[in-house]
Amino acid sequence: MTESAIDTARPHLAVMVEELTKAGAIRTPEWAEAFAAVPRHVFVPRWYEQETNDQGIAVWRMQHLAHEGRLVRVYRDTTLVTALDPDTAEKVDETAWTGIPTSSSTLPSLMAGMLEDLAVDDGHRVLEIGTGTGYNAALLCARLGEQRVHSVDVDADLIDTARRRLSSIGYEPHLAPADGRNGYPTEDRFRFHRVIATCSVPDIPRSWIAQTHPGGLIVADVDLGIEGGLVCLTVDAEHSAYGQFTTTGGRFMAARGDARTYPRRERTPYADEAGTRPTNVTAADIRAHYPFRLLLAFHLPGAELVYHSDETTGTMSLQLQQSDGSWARVPLAGDRLDTVTYGGSPEIWQQVEAAWEWWNDADRPGQDQFGYAREPDGHVAVWHLPDGRRWDLRPA
Numbered sequence: 525m526t527e528s529a530i531d532t533a534r535p536h537l538a539v540m541v542e543e544l545t546k547a548g549a550i551r552t553p554e555w556a557e558a559f560a561a562v563p564r565h566v567f568v569p570r571w572y573e574q575e576t577n578d579q580g581i582a583v584w585r586m587q588h589l590a591h592e593g594r595l596v597r598v599y600r601d602t603t604l605v606t607a608l609d610p611d612t613a614e615k616v617d618e619t620a621w622t623g624i625p626t627s628s629s630t631l632p633s634l635m636a637g638m639l640e641d642l643a644v645d646d647g648h649r650v651l652e653i654g655t656g657t658g659y660n661a662a663l664l665c666a667r668l669g670e671q672r673v674h675s676v677d678v679d680a681d682l683i684d685t686a687r688r689r690l691s692s693i694g695y696e697p698h699l700a701p702a703d704g705r706n707g708y709p710t711e712d713r714f715r716f717h718r719v720i721a722t723c724s725v726p727d728i729p730r731s732w733i734a735q736t737h738p739g740g741l742i743v744a745d746v747d748l749g750i751e752g753g754l755v756c757l758t759v760d761a762e763h764s765a766y767g768q769f770t771t772t773g774g775r776f777m778a779a780r781g782d783a784r785t786y787p788r789r790e791r792t793p794y795a796d797e798a799g800t801r802p803t804n805v806t807a808a809d810i811r812a813h814y815p816f817r818l819l820l821a822f823h824l825p826g827a828e829l830v831y832h833s834d835e836t837t838g839t840m841s842l843q844l845q846q847s848d849g850s851w852a853r854v855p856l857a858g859d860r861l862d863t864v865t866y867g868g869s870p871e872i873w874q875q876v877e878a879a880w881e882w883w884n885d886a887d888r889p890g891q892d893q894f895g896y897a898r899e900p901d902g903h904v905a906v907w908h909l910p911d912g913r914r915w916d917l918r919p920a
């Protein structure tokens with residue numbers, strides 16, 4: 525008799541569940557039981573691990589379960605990248621590629637944290653956006669029963685593979701190849717008690733709110749440009765979604781409309797350098813403090829945070845840039861760490877300094893100290909829960 529997948533996985537699952545519970549990611553017996561019931565390796569028979577090759581290039585090296593010692597790696601608390609954008613992927617050698625990941629099996633502790641935040645109850649119907657490997661859909665099936673689970677992915681091939689793997693361990697949830705930003709593809713006025721998204725969106729799509737029962741919850745990663753984060757929102761009868769950023773930290777790949785690839789971004793030419801001056805906010809301050817980056821995203825909606833390399837000196841900087849070509853940058857190393865250089869409007873760095881002052885005066889609040897709301901007219905606002913200070917991110 526061949527060993528079943530769950531028998532193979534059992535010793536590894538026991539260790540993983542214990543570790544996720546110790547870390548505070550699994551918080552309830554129901555989710556401990558669900559995690560213990562799903563063999564992750566069924567959903568991730570091969571994956572890519574990043575390494576630097578002998579030419580100093582960061583590449584994705586293909587790993588197979590069949591390789592010696594690999595099974596144990598699937599049960600570690602790591603994200604496993606499972607697909608690369610074919611439009612950017614370049615084969616580097618027989619088993620390695622460069623390229624941008626388009627699908628992965630999410631970090632188990634992040635998945636557990638989000639599933640706990642989702643606060644499901646027996647009988648709840650759940651929609652997952654981003655089926656990927658199908659592992660999270662399997663966890664939902666184990667917790668709620670397959671009939672209660674709906675999941676969509678923009679990539680039809682991923683859906684087919686996930687369907688086969690789910691079925692191989694006895695689960696047949698409702699899966700659909702579709703752009704999940706439009707919710708679940710159905711003509712009916714179909715409603716879910718919970719929506720969980722494992723790809724990020726710039727704000728909560730109207731369709732998710734429309735497909736959620738009043739009183740239901742949405743857990744998703746909102747990408748605000750410079751930074752983003754997980755929000756847990758309640759939908760009300762007027763079709764608002766309001767709540768707050770969660771203590772569960774983590775980010776997801778962006779939702780895309782094309783199954784294969786990400787849209788190419790047009791980059792506005794940088795404005796000419798306009799000045800240099802001392803500043804009290806360094807690159808280290810921005811890199812070290814996630815809640816501060818989130819606050820910067822509130823102050824500078826639509827701006828981006830990138831690494832910039834100076835063509836002539838090779839100096840690496842942390843750079844904020846806006847769609848009008850304005851930019852401001854601070855070096856990552858050297859003896860001018862407290863100097864900002866900018867082009868276009870000087871306002872970007874003034875906003876950074878104002879945000880830094882406010883954040884320190886407010887005792888450095890964490891992300892869960894900020895509320896988030898999307899109104900029925902599309903207006904999006906965030907606010908500091910203790911004192912109500914508000915930032916309007918998107919007008920109606």
Ligand SMILES: C[S@@+](CC[C@H](N)C(=O)[O-])C[C@H]1O[C@@H](n2cnc3c(N)ncnc32)[C@H](O)[C@@H]1O
Nearest residue numbers: 627654656657660677678703704722723779780
């Ligand atoms: C991090 S992976 C999901 C992990 C998955 N939940 C699992 O357990 O393996 C993100 C997934 O979102 C999918 N995705 C990206 N854009 C999407 C969209 N517009 N609608 C639905 N799925 C999308 C990607 O194809 C990818 O499979």
